[in-house]
Amino acid sequence: MHTFKIGDSPYFIEMRFAPHERDIGDDFDEIESEITIQSGKYSVRDAEVWISTNQLYQLFQGLTEGYQKLKGKVIFSNREDSIYIEMTLHSLGQLDVKGHIQDIPSETNTLDFEFQLDQSYLPKTIDQLKEIMQQLGKLK
Numbered sequence: 621m622h623t624f625k626i627g628d629s630p631y632f633i634e635m636r637f638a639p640h641e642r643d644i645g646d647d648f649d650e651i652e653s654e655i656t657i658q659s660g661k662y663s664v665r666d667a668e669v670w671i672s673t674n675q676l677y678q679l680f681q682g683l684t685e686g687y688q689k690l691k692g693k694v695i696f697s698n699r700e701d702s703i704y705i706e707m708t709l710h711s712l713g714q715l716d717v718k719g720h721i722q723d724i725p726s727e728t729n730t731l732d733f734e735f736q737l738d739q740s741y742l743p744k745t746i747d748q749l750k751e752i753m754q755q756l757g758k759l760k
Contacts, residue, residue: 622755624748626717631735633657633705633717637671637752649673651756655703657721659733667723669703673756680749683707687742700725713739 625634638652651673654666675698682694686709697704705719718734 622752624745624752626741626745627735627737628741630658630660631717631737635671649756650699651676655721657731657733659731659735662731662733664721664723664731667703667721669698669721669723670700671698671703673753676749676756677753680746680753683742683749684746687739687746690739709739715739715742 622637623634625632627633634656636654638654649672650670653669653671655664655669656666657664675696679694679696682692682696686692686694686707690709690711690713692709694707694709695705696707702722702725703719704721705717708716710716715737716734717737718732720730720732722728722730
């Protein structure tokens with residue numbers, strides 16, 4: 621199982637990806653994931669969400685570029701919009717994270733979250749994403 625994590629308790633997002641995929645065309649696939657988000661005392665554990673490898677690649681590229689420039693905004697979501705994460709990088713090293721997750725798209729129960737990290741978490745996250753993309757064959 622492939623995993624990446626940004627942040628640490630009590631504020632983090634962790635995604636684990638199952639080894640099976642489904643083809644959605646355009647040379648990209650969707651992979652089943654389990655997402656855990658902890659925002660202080662509020663959390664979602666192991667929510668099942670399908671993520672496009674293209675969206676995962678866009679996250680990798682956005683975080684890499686933002687970290688190099690020490691600024692920017694990276695948005696990550698899936699086709700159903702059951703997961704939405706917006707990360708804003710600031711030149712003084714802060715990383716603002718906000719978004720929502722909805723475990724079952726047909727239900728209105730969601731967790732809205734917002735927290736701040738420092739960018740020191742990003743190198744490890746970027747390395748984990750790079751390894752995942754290489755293992756999936758989406759990064760040369």
